[in-house]
Amino acid sequence: MLGKIRPVGSRVPAMDDSAAPPYAWEPGYQTVFMASGTAALSAAVAIARSRKPHIDQPEILMPAYGCPDLVAAVIAQGGTPVLVDLEPGLPWMDRDQFRQQVNANTVAAVGVGFLGISERLSALSLICHDNDLLLIEDSAQCFPPVCATQPFADCAVLSFGRGKPINLMGGGALLVKSDLAGQPLDVVGACPSSRMDTGVLWRLQRMIFNLLMMRVPFYILEKIPFLNIGETHFKPLDSVSRLDLPRPLLGAGIRAFCRRPSTQELYSQQLAFAETMGWSLLGRRAGGEGMPILRYGLLAPTEGVRNRVARALNRRGIGASTFYHRSLPHIEGLESVFAGVECPHADGFAARLVTLPCHEDVTSADVALIAQIIRDQGSDHPVA
Ligand SMILES: *Cc1c(COP(=O)(O)O)cnc(C)c1O
Numbered sequence: 198m199l200g201k202i203r204p205v206g207s208r209v210p211a212m213d214d215s216a217a218p219p220y221a222w223e224p225g226y227q228t229v230f231m232a233s234g235t236a237a238l239s240a241a242v243a244i245a246r247s248r249k250p251h252i253d254q255p256e257i258l259m260p261a262y263g264c265p266d267l268v269a270a271v272i273a274q275g276g277t278p279v280l281v282d283l284e285p286g287l288p289w290m291d292r293d294q295f296r297q298q299v300n301a302n303t304v305a306a307v308g309v310g311f312l313g314i315s316e317r318l319s320a321l322s323l324i325c326h327d328n329d330l331l332l333i334e335d336s337a338q339c340f341p342p343v344c345a346t347q348p349f350a351d352c353a354v355l356s357f358g359r360g361k362p363i364n365l366m367g368g369g370a371l372l373v374k375s376d377l378a379g380q381p382l383d384v385v386g387a388c389p390s391s392r393m394d395t396g397v398l399w400r401l402q403r404m405i406f407n408l409l410m411m412r413v414p415f416y417i418l419e420k421i422p423f424l425n426i427g428e429t430h431f432k433p434l435d436s437v438s439r440l441d442l443p444r445p446l447l448g449a450g451i452r453a454f455c456r457r458p459s460t461q462e463l464y465s466q467q468l469a470f471a472e473t474m475g476w477s478l479l480g481r482r483a484g485g486e487g488m489p490i491l492r493y494g495l496l497a498p499t500e501g502v503r504n505r506v507a508r509a510l511n512r513r514g515i516g517a518s519t520f521y522h523r524s525l526p527h528i529e530g531l532e533s534v535f536a537g538v539e540c541p542h543a544d545g546f547a548a549r550l551v552t553l554p555c556h557e558d559v560t561s562a563d564v565a566l567i568a569q570i571i572r573d574q575g576s577d578h579p580v581a
Contacts, residue, residue, distance in 0.1 A: 205360045205554060230439060230441065232437075255302060258306040267309070282542045283546055286546065306331075307333045309335040310335065316334070334354065340362035429522060480553075492555050496550055
């Protein structure tokens with residue numbers, strides 16, 4: 198059958214002018230809307246710098262596997278990204294290495310939530326507190342952010358881009374802890390502000406976007422080579438600006454998110470057998486608790502099995518993704534930034550990861566087909 202279920206992305210909500218109640222993280226954190234998640238992260242790095250203005254070469258700790266935008270956000274503020282390898286087979290930074298990487302030039306650490314799996318922020322916050330580092334929670338892939346219930350982070354980052362839990366076709370937010378010392382809001386306030394027009398054009402764009410997400414249009418769109426859908430590149434961040442995103446629009450996005458069915462349980466049940474074949478169900482660790490997650494992550498027993506299963510799933514119309522493909526030192530455009538940096542666990546993670554779609558259009562028939570394909574092809578001795 199012609200058609201393909203997209204790997205990620207939920208429908209853009211309709212603009213809703215009803216008054217938005219306070220967000221779950223308020224009043225503990227103040228909300229500043231930014232042009233993107235990357236801009237929000239960069240503004241957080243600027244806050245970290247402003248707290249230690251005497252440091253010329255500020256260093257920012259981050260995981261060695263992740264979105265290249267993290268690097269762009271740091272470089273845009275004149276900072277040096279310092280990588281921390283992962284725990285084996287897990288999306289979390291190795292805590293011993295994290296401690297070892299802290300030095301007199303370190304100003305901040307970014308704890309990144311990965312596909313609904315949050316970082317261990319409580320432990321990181323202790324190390325950050327002892328060393329006077331700003332702890333930034335990057336929650337671009339997780340909603341709600343941990344800080345909505347547990348205020349470990351000094352700042353948190355949300356993204357409203359296309360492949361994120363709440364899709365507003367762009368934009369982001371920086372959440373700043375209300376009792377953070379210094380003048381953090383003055384630092385962010387110094388960023389230029391851009392206008393967000395949610396008029397007729399926005400509504401038209403929303404309609405087209407939502408249409409293109411369906412199985413047949415997505416299948417065709419993916420075949421267009423110059424669109425490069427799903428590819429990861431390093432893109433420098435040119436400007437860090439705020440955005441006048443209407444609060445009710447985010448309110449509508451949050452409501453739509455909360456109504457979305459969760460596929461996490463179904464995947465965990467239907468794929469449980471794969472654990473006996475050497476697969477690891479990362480998606481089990483995602484803190485959905487009835488809330489939807491962005492994608493369901495799996496680690497295959499080997500890179501070869503991962504590649505075979507990802508190909509087989511895509512041939513059968515399932516948008517399975519190998520995500521960033523590589524650890525940050527091996528992403529195109531970043532080789533010179535991280536020359537000589539070794540991160541064997543992040544490399545292994547990148548080589549074995551496959552993600553499954555979790556959005557509102559995934560059906561139980563899709564999940565059954567995915568389970569069948571993994572059953573047949575998911576070991577070194579495939580059945581078919
Ligand atoms: C997407 C993403 C970002 C950047 O968000 P944009 O809104 O696309 O700029 C930052 N961090 C993580 C973990 C992301 O997944």
